Amino acid sequence: MARHRWADVLRTTHPTTRHAGPMTAPTPVTTRQVPPRQLAWLRTEVADWTSQGLISPDQAERISTRYSADTHTRFSIGRVLLYLGGGFVGIGLIWLVAANLDQLSPVSRFVAVTLIWLAFLVGSEVLASRQASAALVGAARLLAALGIGAVLFQAAQSLQVPAFEPRLLGLWSAAALLHGYASRAYLPFLVGVVSGVAWWFTQPMWDEPSGLTVVMLFGAGSVLAAGLAVLHDGRIDPFAWTWRTVAAGMALLAMFAAAIPDIGGDGVVWSSWLVVALVAAGAVAAAAVATRPGTRALEPLGAVVVLVVATLIGLWTTGTDTSDIDTSDWLHAAVSVAAYVLLAVALVALGTVREHPPLIWMAMAGLVVFTTFQSFAVFAPIVTGAWLFVVLGTVFLGTGFLFDRARRELAEALDSDTSTSGSNEGQDR
Template sequence: MDRVRVSSGRLTWLRREIAVWEAEGVIGREAAEAIAARYEAGRRLALERIALVLGASFVGVGLLWVVAANYERMPPSVRFAGIVAVWLGAVAAGQVVAARSGGSVAAAVRVIAVCAAGGVVFQAAQSLQVPAGSSGLLGAWAGGALAYAYATRERAILVVAAGLTVGWYCWWAAERAASHGTVAMAMLVAAALVTALAVLHERPLPDLAPVWRPVGVLLALVGLFIVAFPDQDFRISGPLWAGAGVAAVLCAAAVLRAPSAWAEIAAVLAVLGAGLVLAVWDPDGSGTIRAVAGIAVYVVAAAWFALLGTSKGLPGVTPLATAALVLFVTTQSFAIFAPLFSGAALFLVLGAVLLGTGVAAHRARRLITEVSR
């Protein structure tokens, strides 16, 4: 019997559905095993798709750059008409290519359309005399990209749209409170929000759920990394409260819709809570105590995300969590040992910490892989 190759996200969803059918008595154990045996995760090299999407991104950025470089030479009407023509042409071309062949070429053309849409937004704002430094323009671009991603069900567009949306939210939060701690907390709030979105997407939109989970993992790891450094100017601003409110609603909806996901939701909320404690905590000016606490939190969080990546079959998540753990422990170790050692001794200590962390991370990753099988 020839096995059918499907994406890892679809295979995870299918196995979850088979388990539900078996638990409800719809099918028996033998039938469940027979169905699952017909499918396997595809392992095609994604080099072609990566090259096409990256090339399309460069072309899109280049188009925006051409307009910006010739900003003073072009009349406003010519600039606006030109970028609108490029945008509409890319949208139409994307639809035609998707209807005929689909695949990576259609995704690349649609990425160009998303980039051109950003030019339309900023050119329209210039005509309306809206300041170019406003975060609302990036928000409008992100909203349009999200709508386009869901209309086309295209993962490449959703990746771009997710990046734009997170960038807008962090920019909006930073506008109200200029501190790196506020930006880090915005990332952690966004991590909770997109994790809930991933859970809510599992059944109705299984093709898009695998995009949101890695985004949530990356945001959580980067946010924890940044918030581990003291910030005397940190304060909870309006955008953080607003984002936390939306994240709370979505997390509650995710648990109600998929009760089995409660551990994943609880974990990302725990990461958010730990990040908040680190952001506001100043233990009598002792950076060492805070750094050790940050390392402990980061080790637990990275281990959880590595386990999540293995159990959910998320490509690249476990190596990402492992690399982030090694980098973070090394950085924090420098903060701890720099006042105690100098010169060659400092490098010897840091090298020993780095080697020890790498060995521990390697063994932990192997253990997680074996337990998850």
């Protein structure tokens, strides 16, 4: 797919020049930073195109000077150590708060933790304004995002609020997300997403835990994250990447949990927080469909389908006695496997179209785990011993073959579409 992007760039920015009038001064070209591997690939291709006479040496030089290596994308031990150090310090601050710092009064503890957080918050933005190292700025922002959690937990202790209250996770997530969006910083945003996901499940389960509630929360989380991914596309791409990854993970977990026998035996246990979660997910999905029509709308709509199907499968109760498996158990397992395979194939297609490899790997890994679980939980009493592994291996081989073939056919279809659109654009010119 990277090859298609470069081909589009060449067609639009470096066409064969035909001057119909007097030549004008060339427009200054802004250098674009790309990952080093892509830049190395581009230079190799440009040299090959030049040797074949597809482009002139002057065009090759113009293409090469248009791009430079983005050194921030390189793996750096220093960057990893800075991030690890920031993470450990931030977690240590929260731990110190949890330890209650008996040497200080509650007010003194709150003031001390707040000052530390403000120092990290202001310091990170000062470093960013002075164009300091991206790794250093990221570590400082990570400390600030974790530090606000320490401030909230310390304030809760001062107000005699239990430290395990789910609302604290929600407040921490809101504060970190606000920091991330205000500064367009990824690490505070990531802290907000992680703490927000934790709150998403703990808050509705706080009073009325239920297996089917978990399934519905997974499905609603997928709808919410898919809608947010579509809304962020083309605006804040790193955030869209994260939301899309969360949506895929939630969808896979929803379908996995729904397939557990008798998980919905207690039915739907409604609570105000569960209703809020479903309404919020529906509102975001509706906003995504309304503001970003077209193929993008298929993502939140597909997540809605996952929510509905997972809930229906969860409500379909069967026996829990693995020594007595009847037709209903077989049918439940077959429908669950079919639904999960369709979801995995859809995620592979989405990962290919969106050039999002984690979706492909998540779908394949999830299918392996799901099939293994179903085999041992449902089919093991019937197909025992070595034959179970033979059957399971055959399923994996067949599924892997179908996955690889579907991925290749989709990639070839995209190749042909790109080539056709490129030729049409050339004819229009």
